[in-house]
Amino acid sequence: MNFSKTLRGLMLAAGLLSAAFAGSSMAQTFPTKPVTLVVPFAAGGPTDILARTLAASMTKELGQTVVIENRAGAGGTIASAFVAKAPADGYTLLIHHNGMATAPTLYRKLPFNALTDFTYVGLVADVPMTLLGRKDLPPNNMAEFIAYAKAQGNKINLANAGLGAVSQLCGTLLQQALGVGFTAIPYSGTGPAMIALVGGQLDVLCDQTTQTLAQIKAKTVKLYGVTSAERLSYLPDTPTLREGGLKDFEIVVWHGVYGPKNIPAPVAARLNQALKAALKDPAVIAKAGDLGAVIVPEAKQTPEALQAWVKDEIAKWAPLLKAAGQYAD
Template structure:
C-alpha cells in the first residue's frame, strides 16, 4: 500500500527524533563520567556504611578514572541522606550507599519527603553484614540467657544503642525485647561511630550493631559478643553463637548495603555503574577487604536489588507493626 507523502514525512521526522534522542543518551553514557562523583553515606563516619562506601569509592575512582568523594549526611535514621540523593540531579554524579534501614524507615516514619522505591534507582547490592549483640564488659551477663535474666530483674534499666530511630539495629533491639520478654531501653545515635564510642565508655550497655564497627573491640576484649543475629554464625566470629542457638528460635536478621541513584538517571549510566560495581565486588582485593570487616560480598543485578527492596519493605512493615516502632 502506498503511503501518503505527509505520512512519510511524519514517519521520517519521528525516526530522526528517535535516532537523535538515542544518540544523545548513548553520547551521555559514553561521556560519563566526566567529573567528580559523590557517594552519600547517610550515617556518621566510623560505621559499616562508611567503611563499605570508602572502599567502593576508591575502587570506582580507579576503574572510572575520576575522583569519587564520600560525603556523610547523617540523621533521622538515614533518611536525610536518602532524601538528598532522591532530589539530586539524575546525572550519575550523586549516588547513595543505602541499606536495609531504608526499607524499615518507610514504615517507621509517618511522613517521608521521598519514596524509597519510587524515587531511587537500585544499582547493585554490595555486601551483607551480620549484626551482633555486644555488651560493655561492665555488664555481668556472659551469655544471652544471663542477659535476659538480668534485664527481667531490672526492667527499663539496661540500654541498647542503635545508629538511629527506624534503623535495622533499632528494630532488632525491639524484636529482641519482644522475643525475650524484656524491657531494654533504646538510645538512638546518628551512626555507629558515636554509638561505639559511648558503648566502649559505658554510657550505654549494649548494641545490636553490624559486626564491622565492633569487630576489633571484640577481639581486643573491650566488648563482649554474646550472639549474632543471623541464622548462621559469622565467619568473622565463628565462636559466637546465634540468637537462634541461644534460645530465641527463628531469629534471623542481618544488614545489606547497596548503591542507588536518583530514579531518572539514564538507564545507560545505571547499567554502566552496575557493571563497574559488580566487577569491583567480585575482585579479590575487594573481597579480602570485606572479609576483614566481617562483610559478605554480594554484587547482584539492579533488578535483583529492586526485588530485595520490595520484599524487605513488605516484610519489615509487619515487623514494625508488631514491635510498635513509630516516629512522627
C-alpha cells in the same frame, strides 16, 4: 506513496538514531567530574566503612573520584530525601541498608517514596550483626544475658543509630523476643555508640560485624551472639541468638546503591557497570571479608534485583514494626 507518512517515519527513525547516539555518547563521557556517594550515618560506622571501600574501587573504574559525604540523622531518611531530590545526572548517589525498607513503616510523613523516587543501581553486600555488652556487664553468656535483661528491664541502656537504623531494628526485635523494654539511647551513628560502649557509658549495642569485629578481637567488649541463621566461620565459637535461646531471631544487614529517579539509562548502566566491577575487585572482596561482610552474587547486583528486594523487605518488616508500635512524625 503517502509522502507525509513517509516523512514522519523518516523523522521518527532519525530521532531514535539521534537518541541512540546521544545515549552512547553520554555513557562514554560520564562522569566528567567527581561523583558523590552519600552515607546516611556518621563517619566511622559500618555503612561508612563499606562505602569508603566501595568508593575507592569505583573511583578506579569511573576515572573520577567518588567522594563520600556523610549526612547522618533520622535513621537515614535525611540522606535519602536529599538524594531523592538531587539532580538526576548520576553525580549524587546513596548507599543505604535495611533502613530503606523499614522507613516506609516507621515514618508517618516520609519525604520520599522508597519504590518510586530512586534509580536503583544494585545490591552490594550482606552483613551479619552481633549482640555486644560493655566489657564489665555482669552476664558472661547468652543464657545469663537473657536472665539479666528480664531482671533489669529498662535499667539497661541500649544504643542505636536512630529510628530506622538497623541497630534500632535489631534492638526492637531483641526486646520483643525477650519481652522486656530497655532504655534506648540514640546516636548519630553506631561509630559514636561503639566509642561509648567501649568507654563503659552504655550497656548494650547490636551492630554489624563491619563495625564490631575489631573490638571483639581486641576484647574491649563482651560478645553474646550473632544474628545470622548459622554460626560465622570467623567467629566459630560464638552461638547464634537462636542457639542462645531466642527462637526465630535472625537479621542480616544488606546494602544497596541508589540515585535520584530518572537518571538517563546510559548513565545508570555505567554506574551499575562500575558497581559490578568494584564488587569483583580483589581488594574490595578482601576488605569485605575482613569486616565480616559477604559480597552478594552477581545476579543480585542488578537494579531489578535491588528494586524487587526492597519491595519484598518492606512487606516483610511492616507487620513486625507495626506490632512494636514505634513511629516517628
